[in-house]
Amino acid sequence: MIKEEFFVLSNGVKIPKVGFGTWQSKSGEEAYNAVLWALEAGYRHIDTAYAYENEESVANAIIDSKIKREDLFITTKLPSHIKTYEGCIQYFNESINNLKLDYIDLYLIHAPWPWSNIGQDCTEGNIEVWKAMIDLYNQKKIRAIGVSNFHVQDIKALVEATGVWPMVNQIRYFIGNRQDEITDFCQANNILVQAYSPMATSELLNNSKIIEIAEKYNKSVAKICIRYCLQKNTNPLPKSVHKERIIDNIDLDFEISKEDMDYLDSLHHIVSTRKLRD
Numbered sequence: 001m002i003k004e005e006f007f008v009l010s011n012g013v014k015i016p017k018v019g020f021g022t023w024q025s026k027s028g029e030e031a032y033n034a035v036l037w038a039l040e041a042g043y044r045h046i047d048t049a050y051a052y053e054n055e056e057s058v059a060n061a062i063i064d065s066k067i068k069r070e071d072l073f074i075t076t077k078l079p080s081h082i083k084t085y086e087g088c089i090q091y092f093n094e095s096i097n098n099l100k101l102d103y104i105d106l107y108l109i110h111a112p113w114p115w116s117n118i119g120q121d122c123t124e125g126n127i128e129v130w131k132a133m134i135d136l137y138n139q140k141k142i143r144a145i146g147v148s149n150f151h152v153q154d155i156k157a158l159v160e161a162t163g164v165w166p167m168v169n170q171i172r173y174f175i176g177n178r179q180d181e182i183t184d185f186c187q188a189n190n191i192l193v194q195a196y197s198p199m200a201t202s203e204l205l206n207n208s209k210i211i212e213i214a215e216k217y218n219k220s221v222a223k224i225c226i227r228y229c230l231q232k233n234t235n236p237l238p239k240s241v242h243k244e245r246i247i248d249n250i251d252l253d254f255e256i257s258k259e260d261m262d263y264l265d266s267l268h269h270i271v272s273t274r275k276l277r278d
Helices: 029-041 055-065 085-098 123-138 152-162 180-188 208-217 221-231 243-249 258-265
Strands: 006-008 014-016 045-047 073-078 104-109 142-148 168-172 192-196 235-237
Touching: 029 045, 029 055, 029 243, 055 073, 055 085, 073 085, 085 104, 085 123, 104 123, 104 168, 123 142, 123 152, 142 152, 142 192, 152 180, 168 180, 180 192, 208 221, 208 258, 221 235, 221 243, 221 258
Parallel strands: 045 073, 073 104, 104 142, 142 168, 168 192, 192 235
Antiparallel strands: 006 014
């Protein structure tokens, strides 16, 4: 069963094959309920970020779920505009306090540049932050470290400066938008690609071509989108605040045929152009 399956990161840490995303889940009842429903449905990997402003709600749901800490995998992220060693330590401490945890399973640099200035060259700052994350990892405050929205040159800069490879790169990834260059680079270098927005922020749900595939398998479009990511050897992070969809989205014990995967691979530019998430 998919709920009991894992990817293994380059350092040997196991991560559940499907995670639960909380981007745009409002702090308070909405985020709390969504995470609690997800945990009740069998998700064990919860993805949040300091910038989402819902870490405390995630924490409360985790506590109330009564699930053992060692059975959970919790990801959070350093705000994209923080590019100093000291700033990384400060915001990590804030996140771990918000989440009411003794350690974080996965900590990510949220982006290689501030969201207010996409494309800015922050190489030196990213290296300083990466050094801080390496130290936190060596102190066993983090089980795995990685990046998000990083391109090939961004990752190479970190490795050249420190010798330490990210274990994860979380990127926008879905049918029609696979970001082949960075995906191929990561998979060739044992970096797990996490697929955020696997349904393109719901834009794929009304796509007639994917609907045809979904009807063939008697599955929801959402399931086809998530299953596609899994079969591309990425770690999907579906998000919802609706209980029935949360439950349905992890019911993924089926296989898309090679023929249909090839067809889905052939689809390009099937959603509108959207900015990266913040």
